[in-house]
Amino acid sequence: MTGCALIDVRLIHALHLTNDVLRPAWIEPGRRSSDTKPGGIGSMKTTEALPLEQHNIEIQRNRQAWQHKPLLQDIYRDFYRTIAARIDPSQPGLIVELGSGMGAIKEIIPQCITTDLFPNPWLDRQENAYRLSFADGSVSHLILFDVWHHLRYPGTALQEFRRVLAPHGRLILFEPAASWSGRFIYQTFHHEPVGLRDELTWEAPAGFSAKDADYYAAQGSATRLFWWGEARPRLAGWRIDEVQPIASFAYFASGGFSGPRLGGRFLHGLMRGLDWLTAPFPRAFAARLLVVLEKNSP
């Protein structure tokens, strides 16, 4: 199949998905989404075969790419400012990022403790989302930037987040948005599955240990759980403060870390104008999704 034909087929699939009614599709602990793949666009790609080390390969590659992509840096700084605006300085406790990867958030939030599964030398410490080393109630803000969709068992991770967060502490997620255009772009140009029709597994099976965490990716996870509301019945003890789709044609056009960049600064200026025009139509155009949850009881 030629590249154009491939894109045509994907476009048809993406448009088809705009009519998709997404119903909760939880499966029992212990079963993997790949065991029962129903087919459809979300299961076109799979990451089942990738080792956990794949994350570290991408961290090193992204850190290299970062140096040569000043426009991407500008876009990320804006994203970090969006996150910084959700930090309540009156809340006592630590500000912690999980899955910091290349660790660039410190440029905008210098007091943030950067962490990752991989103890790269530029990070403050090594942490696994499923078993954190922070004391109960010691964290005021937990930030996950493009990390939530790598958690195979989001409900299990949420329990651990609740443990370390202080009362009224905030969990801030920044994720891909599976709007119509988002689905098309992420599906076509990114190697990770979007997974809109795959089953999600809320809790880890009995006997799961944090060191069993494996490579997993479903870019549409936060969209499904928080924007479309699949997680709502499961959020006892949390208050949803904000679910904010964000238009960012500039981000799409930047090519991210691995894709080709479209245009220079002038075009990016125009894209920002386009973002302003399309912001009222998030279902069609959102590129990113900001989610803020608050721990609402001790």
Ligand SMILES: C[S@@+](CC[C@H](N)C(=O)[O-])C[C@H]1O[C@@H](n2cnc3c(N)ncnc32)[C@H](O)[C@@H]1O
């Ligand atoms: C897509 S990268 C995002 C990295 C960084 N936040 C950024 O925006 O460049 C996902 C990151 O999540 C980390 N990660 C995946 N599973 C994790 C877990 N269970 N606990 C902590 N970090 C995890 C990976 O090591 C990787 O650095």
